[in-house]
Amino acid sequence: MIENIQDRRITRLAYEGEAGSWEIWRALPHPSLVPHVIDYSGYRETGGKPVWRRELPSSFIPLIINFDAPFTLRDGRAAETRYESFAAGIYSAPVIVGSAGSAHCLQVNFSPLGALQFLGVAQSEIAGRTLALADLLGPGAGRFIAELHDTPDWPRRFALLDRFIAARFAAARAPNDTVRQVWHGLKRSKGAASIAGLAEDAGVSRRHLAKLFRTEIGTTPKTMARILRFEHARHMAGTVPRQGWADIAYEAGYADQAHLTREFRELSGLSPSELLRKDRAETGVLEGVA
Template sequence: MTASLAGSGDRVIRHLAYDGEAGQWEMLRTHPHQALKSYVIDYSGYRETQGSEIWRRELPCSFVPLIINFGPAFHFRDDPRSPATQTSFTAGVYTRAVIVGSRGAAFCVQVNFTPFGAWRFFRLSQSELESRTVSLDDLLGAQGRSLIAELHDAPGWPERFALLDDFIARRILAAREPDANVREVWRALTASHGTASIVALARTSGISRRHLAKLFRAEIGATPKTMARILRFEHARDLAHKVPRLGWADLAYAAGYADQAHLAREFKDLSGLTPQELLRRDRAETGILEQ
C-alpha cells in the first residue's frame, strides 16, 4: 500500500451546524476513500464552539466508533468496565445504552468502522473490546499519539480526512482477511436486518453454532445472536423515523419482532427507554440528550 491514496480530493463533505439547547456546534461528515468502503462507513469532524456541560445517551450499534479527540476528555456514567474519562478511544459492542458527557468544548474526529474494518485496523480479537471503551494509546501506542498530533496540526478538515485515509489504509490493507464463514454469515444478517435464522446460517456454513459464535466474537465483537438483536433494533428505529405513520404493532412486524410486546422489551433492554420515550427524544441534530 502506498503512503497516499489518490483520488480523495473530490470527496463530498456535508456541513451541519446547530445553535440551540445543546449549545453551538458544527459537524462535517464525509465518506472514506473508495478503497476503504468495505471497512469504514464514514468520518465525522465535530467542534463545539461554546456551550455548557452536555450528556448524551449513546445506543448499541452495529459499527465500531473510534474517537480521536483534540479537546477535553469525555466522561462516562454507569459504565463499570470503562474508565470514568477517556480522551481518544474506541468502543466495542454494547448491549445497553451508555451516558457520555462533554464539557462544552469538544473538538474531535470520529471514524465509524465496519466490524471487519475494526478487526483489521486494531489487529486484536474484538471480544477484548466487548462492552467497554479502550484508549487509543493502549491500542496503538506511539502510532496513535503521532496520528493525533498530525490530525490536530492539519490545516483543515479535508486534510484531516485525507490523513485518516492514508493511515487507516496502511493498517487495514496489510492485515489478514476475515474468516470466510463469518463474512458470509455477517452479510446474511445485515441483509436481513438481523432476522435471518442463525441455526440455518450455521448449518449452511458447515460449522457448529458454538464455533461460529467464537469466531464472531473474535472478528465482529459479539455473538451472532447479539448482533442480530442490534441490527433489528437499528432497523426498527430507522423505520420508525422514516415511516412515522406505522403503528407499534405494524412496526414490530416490519422490523421482524414476534409482536409489539417483544419490540417494547428489546427497546427498553437496549436503550433503557420505552419505544415512545426513545422516539420522542431521539433527534438527528442533537442525539438523545440527558439531564
C-alpha cells in the first residue's frame, strides 16, 4: 500500500490578466508511479468570461477530473462536444477547448504506457479522441470524482490520486517490452532517434513495431517522433534568450527551418512565430477571450 508523502513539494502559481484570474497547484506523484505518471495539477479559474485555448499535440495523455462547469471541445468534427471529466488520446492536430469563465479541476498527465495501464484499454481505441471518464472507468468514476471533490485540500487530493492510480496499475497488465524499449528510446532522444535503428535493436521489423506501437501508444513511432520533436522545438523557442528558428530546427533534428515550419503548421495549425506570439506559457495558447 502506498503511504502518504508527508513532505510532498507543491508549487502554487497565480495569474491575473486577459484570461481572467487563476491559481494552479502542481505536484509530482508518488515515486513508485514514476515514470508512468508525469505530474498532478490542481486548477481554479475565475474570470467571468468564456476563454478558448488551443491544445496542441503532446506526448502525454491528460486526464481531467472536473468539479465545475463542463468544457467545450472543437476537434474538427461537425459539432462541438461538452465534457465533464474526460481523457484525451494522442492527437496529431490541435483541439480548441473552451471554458465558460470559471473552472475548477484536477489534471493528471500520464505517459502513454501509464494511460494504457490506468485506463485498461488499447490506446489505439482513444487515439485522436476525447472520451468521458465514466465511459472509460465505468460507474466507479462518479464515486471517485465525488470523493476527490469532497477532500478538503490539494495535498490530500494528490495522496488520494496516488492510491487510486496505484491500485489500478497493480491490477493492470504490464506494457509490451518491445514497445516500452522503443518508447523510452524515442523519449530520451526527444524524437531524434532512428526508428529503423530502434526497431533493429528491439529485434522486430518496422512494420511489426508500428502495429505494436499503435495498439499500446495510440500512434506509430514516426508520428510520436514528430510530436516529441515539436515539443522540444517549442520548449527551446520559449527560452530566453531565444535562439533563431534555423538553430532550433538544427538542434531539434529537423532537416532545415522550412521542415520545422511545415511541422509546426501541421501539428499546431500555426506558423512558429504565430504560435510563439499566442503562447501564454502557464495559461496556454489563447485563441480568444469573450
